[in-house]
Amino acid sequence: MAREAVAVQPHWKAFVSRRRDPATKREAILQTAAQLFLEQSYGRTTLNDVAKRLNITKPALYHYFRSKEEILLECYRWGTGLIEESLTTIAGHCGTGLEKVEAFIYAYANVMTVNFGRCVMRLDEGDLSSKALAEVRTYKRKIDRRLRSFIQEGIEDGSITPCDPKIAAFAIAGAVNWICMWYEPEGARTAEEIASQFAQTLTQGLARRGRPAPHPNGTRKVSNRES
Amino acid sequence: MAREAVAVQPHWKAFVSRRRDPATKREAILQTAAQLFLEQSYGRTTLNDVAKRLNITKPALYHYFRSKEEILLECYRWGTGLIEESLTTIAGHCGTGLEKVEAFIYAYANVMTVNFGRCVMRLDEGDLSSKALAEVRTYKRKIDRRLRSFIQEGIEDGSITPCDPKIAAFAIAGAVNWICMWYEPEGARTAEEIASQFAQTLTQGLARRGRPAPHPNGTRKVSNRES
C-alpha cells in the first residue's frame, strides 16, 4: 500500500531547501495541517497558519493541493487507510469472536492516538463536500459492520454473552472513538497503555460469564507507523 | 430551579406577534440556535440562519444576546444544567455502586438525546472564550468525578468487579457521550430505548461475576423535560 511515513524530522524542515521533492513536502503539509486541525479545528485553522508553521507562504501550498478541502480529505483518507490496514491484519488472526473483538479494540484504539486516525473521528464531517463525505462514510460504515460481525460471531461461538450486536457495537465504538477527544500525545499514559486497557476492560464486559477471558493481560502488537 | 421549558409550539411562532415576552423569545432563539449548531456546527451557522428560521432579521437577535458566543455559552449552560439535575436526582437513589452507575448511564444517555444536552458534548469547545471554557470544563470535570466515585464505591461494596476506575469511567463516558454524535430524533430507536439498553449493556460489563445484575430489564425514569 501507499501511506509510508517519510519524514521523521519536524515537518517544517522539509521546506528549508528548495530541492524538488514533492512527496515529502506534500506529506509535511498534511502532517502539519492534521495537527493544526486537531489543535484548533478545521474551521479555525487558516492556510496561513499551516504555511507559517512550515516557514513558507500560503500560495506555496497551492502547488501541492488544489484547495483547503483537498487537504482535509487527504487527512481523512490517510486515517481511514490506517484503520483499514489494522482491520485486515485482524481478519487474519483467526480465533473466537471475543478474541477478534479484543484485537479490534486494541488496534482501533491505537489508531485513535495517531494524528491522522484522530482526524477521522474528531473532525467535523460537515466540512467535507457531499462527494467526499460519501467516501468517508463508506469507510466508517465498513468499520462498524466489521465490528458488529465480530460480535455476532462471538455470540454464535459462545465466547460472548448474548446481546444486541448493534447496541454493543455502538457502545464499544463510542468508547474507543471518544479517545480521540481527550487523548494527548504528551499525556500521562502512552497510546499502548490506553489501547490495551480499553481492549481488556471492554471485552471483559462482553465475555460470557463462567468462561475465563482469553487474554487476561492481553497486549497484542499492531503496526505502529508515524512518529 | 430555572430551566423550565416554556414553548411547546415550533419556535418561530414566538415571534409572530410583537408582544413583549422576552423570556419566551430568548428561549426560542436558544432552541433554534442549538438545533442549527447540531445540524451545521457552530462555525457554519450564521446568525442570519438563526434569524431566518425565526422569521426575523439578524439585528433583532441582538436584543436578546450580546454576541454569537453568548448564545453558544447559554446552550452549554442549559445543557450542563440538565445533566447536573439528573445527577443530583441519582445521588438520592441510594443503593450499590453498580446501581448508581446504571442510573447514571440511563439518565446521562437520556440527556445526550436532548438538543441542549447534545450541545455540551458535541460542540467544539474551541469556539468558547477562555473564561467560558473554564466554566464549562468545571461542569464536565464534576460529571467525570461523580461517575468515577460511583465506580469506586461499587468496587468497594463488591457490586463491581475490580478495575481501574479512571479507565472504566473513560470507557463508559465515551460510549455515552458518543451517542450525541449519531443520535437523531427521527431515528428508529427512541431516546428511552437507547438509554435503557446502554445502561443495561454497560453495567453488565462492570457487574461482578457470580452476582445477578440488579435490574435485568431495568428502565428507570428520569425527569424528561423539553419537547
Next chain:
DNA sequence: TTGATATCTTACCCGTGGGTAAGATAAAAA
C-alpha cells in the same frame, strides 16, 4: 388618545480568510 419604550428593520461597516495573478529565484537539464 397620547406619549414612552421595547421591538424590529434597512442599510451599512470592516476584518478575515480562501483563492489567484504575475513575477522572482533557485534547481535541474542542456
Next chain:
DNA sequence: TTTTTATCTTACCCACGGGTAAGATATCAA
C-alpha cells in the same frame, strides 16, 4: 553556462459574516 522548469513570494481580489447605526412601528401604561 545557459536554458528550462518547478518552486515560492508579494500583492491583490472578493465573498462572507459578525456586529452597529439609525430610524420605523407596534405595544403598553397613563
